[in-house]
Amino acid sequence: MKIGIFFGGPSREREISFAGGRTVYDNLDKALFEAVPVFVDSSGNFILLNWEFIYKGTIRDFYPPVSALPASTVPVQLYFESLGELSLEEQDSIISEVGRRLEPRELSQLIDFAFLALHGPSGEDGAIQGLLEWYGIPYSGSGILPSAFGIDKVAQKKLLKALGQPTPDFRLITAEDWDAAAPQATLDYLVRELGLPLVFKAPRQGSSIGISILREADVVQFATAIERSLFRKTVTQAEWQGLSDAQKISWLQRLVDIRDGIGLPVVLSSTDSLELLAVSSPLNEANSSAESNPKIIYRPEELLHALNERLAAAESVLLTSVEGETQVLVESFVQGREFSCIVVEDANGQPLALPPTEIVKGDEMFDYRSKYLPGLARKITPIDLPETCIQAIRDACETIFRTFGFQVYARLDGFIQADGTLFLNDPNTTSGMLPASFFFHQAAEIGLNPSQFLTYLIRTSLSARRRGGLRPVKLAALLARLDAAVAARAAGEQARIRVAVIMGGYSSERHISVESGRNIYEKLSSSVKYEPVPVFLTGSSADFRLYVLPINVMLKDNADDIREKIEHHEAGHEMHPILERIRREAQGITSTYAGPAATQPQRVTFDELAGMVDEVFIALHGRPGEDGALQQQLEQFGLPYNGSGVASSQVTINKFDTNRRLREAGLRVAEHRMAARLEWAADSESFFRGLEMQFPYPFIAKPADDGCSSAVKKIKTRAELEAFTRLIFRDQEELMPAEATTLSLGFKEEFPRKEAFLVETLIDRDGAAHFLEVTGGLLTHWGPNGELEIEIFEASEALATGEVLSLEEKFLAGEGQNITPARYATEATERQRISEEVKRELRQVAEILHIQGYARIDAFVRVRDNGAVEVLIIEVNSLPGMTPATCIFHQTALAGYTPYQFIDRILEFGKQRTAQMTLAD
Incomplete structure (x- = not known):
C-alpha cells in the first residue's frame, strides 16, 4: 500500500x-x-x-x-x-x-x-x-x-458541562471584550468567579502553546497572560529603549518564534487609539490600496525598523499576529495529579484505554520544551495509583471517546484529585508522534513497537472509513489485501540479522544516548534485513551491567526512567496488575501484530549477549561507549561493532589529547590546558590567577571527556570561573543554586562532576571576512585491496542562539538550525572551493586519529579577505549522536544515503573489520 x-x-x-x-x-x-x-x-x-x-x-x-x-x-x-x-x-x-x-x-x-x-x-x-x-x-x-x-476547546467544555462531566469552571474573554474593558475590572471579575490560580488557554492550539498560569492577582502578569493566548505583544518605550542592539535581536528572535512568541507576520498598532501604523515597505505598498487597510509586517528587519521608529515617540505599541486567536479560554486551576491517556479502538471497534501516564514535574508548567526534550519532565506509566483509580481514569477516557464520537485513536488529558475526582480536558484527535511520545510510549505497554502500532492504526482507520460509508467496496478490497499481507509477514518471517543496540549509560549524556538508541532501533525494526535487540547499559566504569529491554521499557521517557524500571524489577516487584489487565484486553490486537514478547528487563553477560546477537550498534555517547572500554569487551567475544577501534577511541574521548595530537601534526586547534581539582584545592587563588594569565576573558571551560554541549560554558568573569570550578569539582550530586544562577544554567540542565576540566581560548573571527561554526560527518569503507577509504560529507553550518550551541539546538526537533551545506560563500564555485579545503582538513583529522566507521568533527572556519581558509578543530565524536533530528543525517542525505542505508553501511563495515581481524589472528 x-x-x-x-x-x-x-x-x-x-x-x-x-x-x-x-x-x-x-x-x-x-x-x-x-x-x-x-x-x-x-x-x-x-x-x-x-x-x-x-x-x-x-x-x-x-x-x-x-x-x-x-x-x-x-x-x-x-x-x-x-x-x-x-x-x-x-x-x-x-x-x-x-x-x-x-x-x-x-x-x-x-x-x-x-x-x-x-x-x-x-x-x-x-x-x-x-x-x-x-x-x-x-x-x-x-x-x-x-x-x-x-x-475546539470551548465546544468541548460546553458539552462536558451539559453532560454533567467534571471539568474546570471557565469563562471566555473575547479580543473585543479585552480591548474595551479595564484590565483590573476584568481580573477582579475572573478571580471572583473562578478563584486563583487561573489558567489561560488559546482555544484552538495544542502542544501547550499560548498557555499561562496566573498565581496571584497581578494586573501586569494578567495582561501578559491574556496577550500570550491572543498572540499579541505590547511593547513599551521604556522596555525597548532599555535594550542594547544585541538584546533587541535576541528579543526579536523570541518574539517571532511560533511556539513561544507570536510569530510573523504581524500588525503593529498604537495602544491608545489602535490606529494601524503604516510601515514603509514595498510589500506593504503592494498589499494596501487604502490608508485604512492593515499594514502587515512580514520580515524581522521590517519589524526592527518599525519598532525603533515608532517607539522613539510613542509610549507603547501593540503587535498582533495575523494568525492570532480571537478569544481566550480562562479556567479555574485544578490541583491534582496530571495524566495523559491514549484511547484506541480494539479489534472489535470498541474504545480501549491504554495505561494512563502521569506527568511528574515541579511547579513549572508542562510546556512545549518539557513535552519534547527528554529528561525535563518525568512520564510514569501507569500512573502510580491503586488499580481501582487507574481503572476509573480508563473508564472516563473511554466514555469521552464514545461521547465525542472519536475514531481509531485519541489522547485524553486530565487531572485526578486526592479525593478521586477526575477532570478531563483538551481531548486531541492527533497525538504527537515523536519516538518517545505518549502515542508510542503507551502502545508499547501492550507489546507493540512503533512499526507494529502504525500498521494497526492504518488497518483500524481503513475499517473506520468503511464503516462511515467511504468507498465501501474499494476499502473492503484494501482491507483484504492488508490482512493477507500482515498474515504472510508473520507466517513467512525470515531469519533477520540480530543487532544489539546498546544505549543509556550513566553520564550526563545518557538521555541523548537513549534517543539515539531508540532511533537506531526503529530504523532497523521496520527493515526486512535486521532484527534489533534493545540493550540498556548501566553500572559504572568498573562494572558494566547489560539488560535486554522489552519494548515497553525501551520506550520509557528517558534513561533514568528505564533504570528505575530495571531496579523495580530486580527488587522483585511484579508487573502492575493494571498492565496485565490491559494486555489481556488487547490480545486481539497484539496476537495479530506483535505476537508473544518479553515484559520485563533481562540481565545478560557479554558472553550471553554474544549468543543472542550477531553484531552490536553502540549508541552510547562519551564515557562509556566512546572511550574504547566497551569495544574491548565486545572484541573478546568476537562481536562486530560500529565506530572506531579501541586505540582511536581512547584518544578521541579526551579533548585534550585529541587537540595535542592534532597540533603536533600541524593542524589548528585552540590554545588549551587542563585545570585539575588538586591544583584548585591546594591554592584556589593561584589556580584562578594562573588561568587568567594564560587565558584572557572570555574563554571556554568544558569537561574534557563529555559531549552533547554538556557544561560547555563561555567564561566572561572571575565570578563565572569560580562558579564553574565549584560546580564541576563539587562533592554532592545536587547543583549549588548560587553557582547555577551565576552560570545561567537552564531548567534541569545537567552539570557533570570531574577531577579536571579543559580550558581553551575562545575562537573568534580574528578579522576574517567570513566566520562560521561547522560540523562535518564522515563514513569509512574498505577498498578493493582492504585499504581504508574515507568519505567526507558536506559539513553543516551550526547556528547558536546563545553563547554556545545548546543541547536543545543539537537534538530537540524544531529547535536548532543546521544549514547543509554550510554557507562558506554566496558564489557557488567559491563555496565549493572552500568546502573542498575544509573536507581536506577533516580527512587529515580522521587519518591522524585513525578513525574508523563513522564520526563527526566540529570546527570553526575562517575565510580571509584574500580567500585563505583556516580550519580550527574543536572536537571529534567517534560515536556521534544519531537522534532523528541530528545534522549528520542531513549530510548523508546529500550524499545519497537514507538514514537506514547509512546505518546499514556502518554495520557492514564493522562486520568486515571483525572478519579481517579474525583472518589476521
Missing part, C-alpha cells in the same frame, strides 16, 4: 508535525507499505517532498530554500509566510527546489491511504479530512465531525 504521510502544515505546531511525520516515514513496515511524503507548507500547498529533506532538523533548514530568502542583516529564521504575498508562479519556483506541487485531484492516483501527522488548525479540525473524503481517500484517525469538535 502507498501511504501518503501528511506533515508540516500552517499551524504553530508544524515543527512537531514535521518531526512526527518523519517518525511515521521511518517506522512504516517496509514489507507492507511504501511511504509517500506529502509536506504541507504554511500556505496550505501540498508538496511531494524529495526524501532527503525529511531528515532536516527543522522546516526552516530547507523551506523556504536559501535561494528564496531575502537579504537580511537580522539573524532570525524565516518561515514561508515571511516571504509575503507570492504569485502562483513564484510559489511553484520555490516548491520546485524541494519537490513538486501536488494538486488535490492527483492524490487519489498517488496514494492508497493518507496518514495524518498534521496538528492544530487545518490538521485536526476536519478540514483536511473533508478534502480527503471529497476525493475518496481513506485517512487515519477521526472523521470530519469529531475532528472539528476535538480542536
Whole structure:
C-alpha cells in the first residue's frame, strides 16, 4: 500500500508535525507499505517532498530554500509566510527546489491511504479530512465531525458541562471584550468567579502553546497572560529603549518564534487609539490600496525598523499576529495529579484505554520544551495509583471517546484529585508522534513497537472509513489485501540479522544516548534485513551491567526512567496488575501484530549477549561507549561493532589529547590546558590567577571527556570561573543554586562532576571576512585491496542562539538550525572551493586519529579577505549522536544515503573489520 504521510502544515505546531511525520516515514513496515511524503507548507500547498529533506532538523533548514530568502542583516529564521504575498508562479519556483506541487485531484492516483501527522488548525479540525473524503481517500484517525469538535476547546467544555462531566469552571474573554474593558475590572471579575490560580488557554492550539498560569492577582502578569493566548505583544518605550542592539535581536528572535512568541507576520498598532501604523515597505505598498487597510509586517528587519521608529515617540505599541486567536479560554486551576491517556479502538471497534501516564514535574508548567526534550519532565506509566483509580481514569477516557464520537485513536488529558475526582480536558484527535511520545510510549505497554502500532492504526482507520460509508467496496478490497499481507509477514518471517543496540549509560549524556538508541532501533525494526535487540547499559566504569529491554521499557521517557524500571524489577516487584489487565484486553490486537514478547528487563553477560546477537550498534555517547572500554569487551567475544577501534577511541574521548595530537601534526586547534581539582584545592587563588594569565576573558571551560554541549560554558568573569570550578569539582550530586544562577544554567540542565576540566581560548573571527561554526560527518569503507577509504560529507553550518550551541539546538526537533551545506560563500564555485579545503582538513583529522566507521568533527572556519581558509578543530565524536533530528543525517542525505542505508553501511563495515581481524589472528 502507498501511504501518503501528511506533515508540516500552517499551524504553530508544524515543527512537531514535521518531526512526527518523519517518525511515521521511518517506522512504516517496509514489507507492507511504501511511504509517500506529502509536506504541507504554511500556505496550505501540498508538496511531494524529495526524501532527503525529511531528515532536516527543522522546516526552516530547507523551506523556504536559501535561494528564496531575502537579504537580511537580522539573524532570525524565516518561515514561508515571511516571504509575503507570492504569485502562483513564484510559489511553484520555490516548491520546485524541494519537490513538486501536488494538486488535490492527483492524490487519489498517488496514494492508497493518507496518514495524518498534521496538528492544530487545518490538521485536526476536519478540514483536511473533508478534502480527503471529497476525493475518496481513506485517512487515519477521526472523521470530519469529531475532528472539528476535538480542536475546539470551548465546544468541548460546553458539552462536558451539559453532560454533567467534571471539568474546570471557565469563562471566555473575547479580543473585543479585552480591548474595551479595564484590565483590573476584568481580573477582579475572573478571580471572583473562578478563584486563583487561573489558567489561560488559546482555544484552538495544542502542544501547550499560548498557555499561562496566573498565581496571584497581578494586573501586569494578567495582561501578559491574556496577550500570550491572543498572540499579541505590547511593547513599551521604556522596555525597548532599555535594550542594547544585541538584546533587541535576541528579543526579536523570541518574539517571532511560533511556539513561544507570536510569530510573523504581524500588525503593529498604537495602544491608545489602535490606529494601524503604516510601515514603509514595498510589500506593504503592494498589499494596501487604502490608508485604512492593515499594514502587515512580514520580515524581522521590517519589524526592527518599525519598532525603533515608532517607539522613539510613542509610549507603547501593540503587535498582533495575523494568525492570532480571537478569544481566550480562562479556567479555574485544578490541583491534582496530571495524566495523559491514549484511547484506541480494539479489534472489535470498541474504545480501549491504554495505561494512563502521569506527568511528574515541579511547579513549572508542562510546556512545549518539557513535552519534547527528554529528561525535563518525568512520564510514569501507569500512573502510580491503586488499580481501582487507574481503572476509573480508563473508564472516563473511554466514555469521552464514545461521547465525542472519536475514531481509531485519541489522547485524553486530565487531572485526578486526592479525593478521586477526575477532570478531563483538551481531548486531541492527533497525538504527537515523536519516538518517545505518549502515542508510542503507551502502545508499547501492550507489546507493540512503533512499526507494529502504525500498521494497526492504518488497518483500524481503513475499517473506520468503511464503516462511515467511504468507498465501501474499494476499502473492503484494501482491507483484504492488508490482512493477507500482515498474515504472510508473520507466517513467512525470515531469519533477520540480530543487532544489539546498546544505549543509556550513566553520564550526563545518557538521555541523548537513549534517543539515539531508540532511533537506531526503529530504523532497523521496520527493515526486512535486521532484527534489533534493545540493550540498556548501566553500572559504572568498573562494572558494566547489560539488560535486554522489552519494548515497553525501551520506550520509557528517558534513561533514568528505564533504570528505575530495571531496579523495580530486580527488587522483585511484579508487573502492575493494571498492565496485565490491559494486555489481556488487547490480545486481539497484539496476537495479530506483535505476537508473544518479553515484559520485563533481562540481565545478560557479554558472553550471553554474544549468543543472542550477531553484531552490536553502540549508541552510547562519551564515557562509556566512546572511550574504547566497551569495544574491548565486545572484541573478546568476537562481536562486530560500529565506530572506531579501541586505540582511536581512547584518544578521541579526551579533548585534550585529541587537540595535542592534532597540533603536533600541524593542524589548528585552540590554545588549551587542563585545570585539575588538586591544583584548585591546594591554592584556589593561584589556580584562578594562573588561568587568567594564560587565558584572557572570555574563554571556554568544558569537561574534557563529555559531549552533547554538556557544561560547555563561555567564561566572561572571575565570578563565572569560580562558579564553574565549584560546580564541576563539587562533592554532592545536587547543583549549588548560587553557582547555577551565576552560570545561567537552564531548567534541569545537567552539570557533570570531574577531577579536571579543559580550558581553551575562545575562537573568534580574528578579522576574517567570513566566520562560521561547522560540523562535518564522515563514513569509512574498505577498498578493493582492504585499504581504508574515507568519505567526507558536506559539513553543516551550526547556528547558536546563545553563547554556545545548546543541547536543545543539537537534538530537540524544531529547535536548532543546521544549514547543509554550510554557507562558506554566496558564489557557488567559491563555496565549493572552500568546502573542498575544509573536507581536506577533516580527512587529515580522521587519518591522524585513525578513525574508523563513522564520526563527526566540529570546527570553526575562517575565510580571509584574500580567500585563505583556516580550519580550527574543536572536537571529534567517534560515536556521534544519531537522534532523528541530528545534522549528520542531513549530510548523508546529500550524499545519497537514507538514514537506514547509512546505518546499514556502518554495520557492514564493522562486520568486515571483525572478519579481517579474525583472518589476521
